Amino acid sequence: MVNRFAAMVLLLGPLGSASALAQDPVPVQRGRAVAESRCAACHAVRAGETTSPVAAAASFTRVAATPGMTELALQAMLQTSHRTMPNLILDADEMRDVIAYILSLAKR
Ligand code: HEC
Numbered sequence: 423m424v425n426r427f428a429a430m431v432l433l434l435g436p437l438g439s440a441s442a443l444a445q446d447p448v449p450v451q452r453g454r455a456v457a458e459s460r461c462a463a464c465h466a467v468r469a470g471e472t473t474s475p476v477a478a479a480a481s482f483t484r485v486a487a488t489p490g491m492t493e494l495a496l497q498a499m500l501q502t503s504h505r506t507m508p509n510l511i512l513d514a515d516e517m518r519d520v521i522a523y524i525l526s527l528a529k530r
Contacts, residue, residue, distance in 0.1 A: 444526045444528075482524050497517065
């Protein structure tokens with residue numbers, strides 16, 4: 423899986439792997455699992471869901487629909503201190519996958 427992804431990034435090179443990321447079903451599926459296990463206590467994580475369990479936490483569908491939302495912007499959001507998410511520690515793969523999942527919601 424990882425090798426396949428790496429090969430794809432290599433193939434696509436500088437053509438913008440951010441959109442490719444959200445279109446590859448493998449990281450998107452893994453990211454959905456990460457979202458459901460690590461984020462769903464507070465965020466509405468499913469496509470089309472708008473009401474989050476924690477009102478202050480935006481639904482992922484809304485995050486994805488934010489104009490100009492990119493992989494980089496999401497990375498910055500997840501890496502900056504998230505006052506209300508003290509235990510949110512994602513490794514690099516989980517971070518990439520959950521970002522792919524969130525971005526994929528924008529297309530539904
Ligand atoms: C304990 C509750 C909680 C958990 C778990 C949680 N979040 Fe959050 N998240 C929040 C709250 C509350 C906010 C808004 C306030 C803030 O930024 O602290 C937020 C904000 C965000 C934002 C910024 C949204 C925006 O438009 O401002 C993103 C992106 C985000 N969370 C992603 C995630 C991801 C991805 C996960 C799982 C890996 C996750 N969160 C898990 C509570 C949570």
